[in-house]
Amino acid sequence: MAAGATHRPVQTRCADCPIRYRAVCSHCEAKDFEELERIKTYRTYAPGETIAWAGEHMPLVGSVVDGVAMLSSTLPDGRRQMVGLLLPSDFVGRPGRAGLSFDVVAATEITLCMFNKSEFERMVGRSPHIEHRLLEMTLDELDAAREWMLLLGRKTAREKIASLFVIMARRDAELHRHVPRDGLSFPLHITREAMADYLGLTIETVSRQISALRRQGLIELGDNRMVHVPDFAKLIDQSGDDADGGVLV
Amino acid sequence: MAAGATHRPVQTRCADCPIRYRAVCSHCEAKDFEELERIKTYRTYAPGETIAWAGEHMPLVGSVVDGVAMLSSTLPDGRRQMVGLLLPSDFVGRPGRAGLSFDVVAATEITLCMFNKSEFERMVGRSPHIEHRLLEMTLDELDAAREWMLLLGRKTAREKIASLFVIMARRDAELHRHVPRDGLSFPLHITREAMADYLGLTIETVSRQISALRRQGLIELGDNRMVHVPDFAKLIDQSGDDADGGVLV
DNA sequence: ATATGCGTTTGATCTCGATCAAGGAAGACC
DNA sequence: GGTCTTCCTTGATCGAGATCAAACGCATAT
Structure with a gap:
C-alpha cells in the first residue's frame, strides 16, 4: 500500500519520544510500537563529542530527538568533509551493516533515542513493511546526497x-509545520566550521559570504543564532537552483 | 542470513543476461529467477543518448549489461554534475518510486537489460529477501555517494x-576477476567531458592533470583508450586517500 | 586531397576562494 | 575586575583552477 508515496514522518516532539518509532515507519502496527517502546534508551552527547567513529562497530540504531549531529569523513592529512547532517527525527545507524563508514559527531548538544540493533533487526525480519520503510528512507538520503554533490561540484x-x-x-518549517507569511526565521545551530565542512569551503569564506548576504538585506541575524529571511524567493534566487516561485516546501 | 555481509553480486558476462537477476540478488530462489527471465527485455542506446530525464516517470527497472551510463543533474544555467556512474552489473531505476531525480545518459554505447517495474515490484512484495537486497545495494550507493562528496568538496x-x-x-579488476601482478590496465570508456562533469572540474583541467600524471610516469595511455598503471600504489598515493599498501580491492 | 567535425591538448590570463594574519565579541572562570 | 578560550569577522595576499583562445589528431564525408 501507498508504495511510491514519499511519507517523511511527521515530527511530533514529545518527552516520551514516540518520534523514534515514527521516524522508522508512520504506518506501524501497535505491537511493533510497544516492542520498541520497551527496549528504547536515551543518551545525550556534548557539542563536539564523537558519537561513533568510522569503521567502528555500532550496536545501536535510533533517531535524533533534539540537537544536530554530523556525518563526516576525513582525509589522512586532516581535510574534512561533512557528508550528512542529522536533524531531529532523522534516523541514525545502519541496519543490516556491521560498521559505520563515516564519523558521527555531535554538532550541538544532542539527545538520541537509541535501541539495540540486533533486537531492531529481529523486528525488521518479522515486519517486512519496516524494511520497506527503511528502503524508502535510504533512497531519500541517497537523493539528498546526490543533490549535495551538485552543490559541492558546481556551485x-x-x-x-x-x-x-x-x-x-525548509527543515525547520517542516519540523514546526508553520507556513510563514511574510518572511521566515530559523535557528542556525551549527558553527561556521561545521558549515564550512559541509559546504566544502573555509570558515573565512563562509563568514564573508554571510556578511555579504546580510549587507544586501537578504538575511538578518538576530539573537540566539536566529536567522531571519525577509524574502525567501530572493534567497532561493541566490542558491543557483530553480526558483519554483519561492515555494517553501 | 548472512545479514551484514556485503555481497556485491559477481559479474558473469553472458549473452543470455543472468546478470540482470544476479545484480538484484545472488541468493535468489529458482522460481524468482524464472519469473524474471520471462519478462526481461533488452535495449541498446547510442553514446550521448538520454535514457531518461529527471522527473520523468520511468516504468522500467533493470541493470547495465555492457557500456557506461551516467546519472547527472543540471543547474538552470547549464552547469552539470554527474552524481553516479553506472557500469556493467549496476542496477538502474528506482523501485517503489514514481519518478527519477536525475537524468540518465548513455556515456558510451550501452545495453540495458530491463523489466517492467510494476511486475518487478509485485515480485518484491512476494519475496522479502529481494527488498533486503535492494536495501543493501542502496546503502552501498549511499556510501559511494558520500565518498564522492569528500572528493568533490576537499580534493x-x-x-x-x-x-x-x-x-x-578497481571496478575493472572486479569485473574481470583478474589479480594483476606488475602493473594493471583498464579501458577509459568515458570522454574528458564526462570526467570533468564527474569530478567537478573543466575539461581543460582534466586534460592537464592527465598529461601531468603521464609526464611523471604514473600512467601510460595506450591504444583503444587503454590506461596502463605501472605502479598502482603510487597512483593511490596521488589520490589523497589512505594508501592501504596499494591493495587493489 | 580537401574539408568538416569532434575530442583533446596546450598556452595565456584572470578570478574566486584559500591562506596568512590580526583583531573583536561573548562567555567561563579565577 | 582581569584573563582565558572559543568563535567570528575583516583585511591583504596568493595560487589553483577557470576562462579564453588557438591548434592538433583523427575520424568520416565530399
Whole structure:
C-alpha cells in the first residue's frame, strides 16, 4: 500500500519520544510500537563529542530527538568533509551493516533515542513493511546526497551558503509545520566550521559570504543564532537552483 | 542470513543476461529467477543518448549489461554534475518510486537489460529477501555517494583524477576477476567531458592533470583508450586517500 | 586531397576562494 | 575586575583552477 508515496514522518516532539518509532515507519502496527517502546534508551552527547567513529562497530540504531549531529569523513592529512547532517527525527545507524563508514559527531548538544540493533533487526525480519520503510528512507538520503554533490561540484560559495540556508529553513518549517507569511526565521545551530565542512569551503569564506548576504538585506541575524529571511524567493534566487516561485516546501 | 555481509553480486558476462537477476540478488530462489527471465527485455542506446530525464516517470527497472551510463543533474544555467556512474552489473531505476531525480545518459554505447517495474515490484512484495537486497545495494550507493562528496568538496584536481583512475581500475579488476601482478590496465570508456562533469572540474583541467600524471610516469595511455598503471600504489598515493599498501580491492 | 567535425591538448590570463594574519565579541572562570 | 578560550569577522595576499583562445589528431564525408 501507498508504495511510491514519499511519507517523511511527521515530527511530533514529545518527552516520551514516540518520534523514534515514527521516524522508522508512520504506518506501524501497535505491537511493533510497544516492542520498541520497551527496549528504547536515551543518551545525550556534548557539542563536539564523537558519537561513533568510522569503521567502528555500532550496536545501536535510533533517531535524533533534539540537537544536530554530523556525518563526516576525513582525509589522512586532516581535510574534512561533512557528508550528512542529522536533524531531529532523522534516523541514525545502519541496519543490516556491521560498521559505520563515516564519523558521527555531535554538532550541538544532542539527545538520541537509541535501541539495540540486533533486537531492531529481529523486528525488521518479522515486519517486512519496516524494511520497506527503511528502503524508502535510504533512497531519500541517497537523493539528498546526490543533490549535495551538485552543490559541492558546481556551485559558487555564495550559492552554497544560500542553498544551506534554504535547506535549513525548509527543515525547520517542516519540523514546526508553520507556513510563514511574510518572511521566515530559523535557528542556525551549527558553527561556521561545521558549515564550512559541509559546504566544502573555509570558515573565512563562509563568514564573508554571510556578511555579504546580510549587507544586501537578504538575511538578518538576530539573537540566539536566529536567522531571519525577509524574502525567501530572493534567497532561493541566490542558491543557483530553480526558483519554483519561492515555494517553501 | 548472512545479514551484514556485503555481497556485491559477481559479474558473469553472458549473452543470455543472468546478470540482470544476479545484480538484484545472488541468493535468489529458482522460481524468482524464472519469473524474471520471462519478462526481461533488452535495449541498446547510442553514446550521448538520454535514457531518461529527471522527473520523468520511468516504468522500467533493470541493470547495465555492457557500456557506461551516467546519472547527472543540471543547474538552470547549464552547469552539470554527474552524481553516479553506472557500469556493467549496476542496477538502474528506482523501485517503489514514481519518478527519477536525475537524468540518465548513455556515456558510451550501452545495453540495458530491463523489466517492467510494476511486475518487478509485485515480485518484491512476494519475496522479502529481494527488498533486503535492494536495501543493501542502496546503502552501498549511499556510501559511494558520500565518498564522492569528500572528493568533490576537499580534493585537489590532481587527487580527483587519481581517485577516478583508482576507482575505474578497481571496478575493472572486479569485473574481470583478474589479480594483476606488475602493473594493471583498464579501458577509459568515458570522454574528458564526462570526467570533468564527474569530478567537478573543466575539461581543460582534466586534460592537464592527465598529461601531468603521464609526464611523471604514473600512467601510460595506450591504444583503444587503454590506461596502463605501472605502479598502482603510487597512483593511490596521488589520490589523497589512505594508501592501504596499494591493495587493489 | 580537401574539408568538416569532434575530442583533446596546450598556452595565456584572470578570478574566486584559500591562506596568512590580526583583531573583536561573548562567555567561563579565577 | 582581569584573563582565558572559543568563535567570528575583516583585511591583504596568493595560487589553483577557470576562462579564453588557438591548434592538433583523427575520424568520416565530399
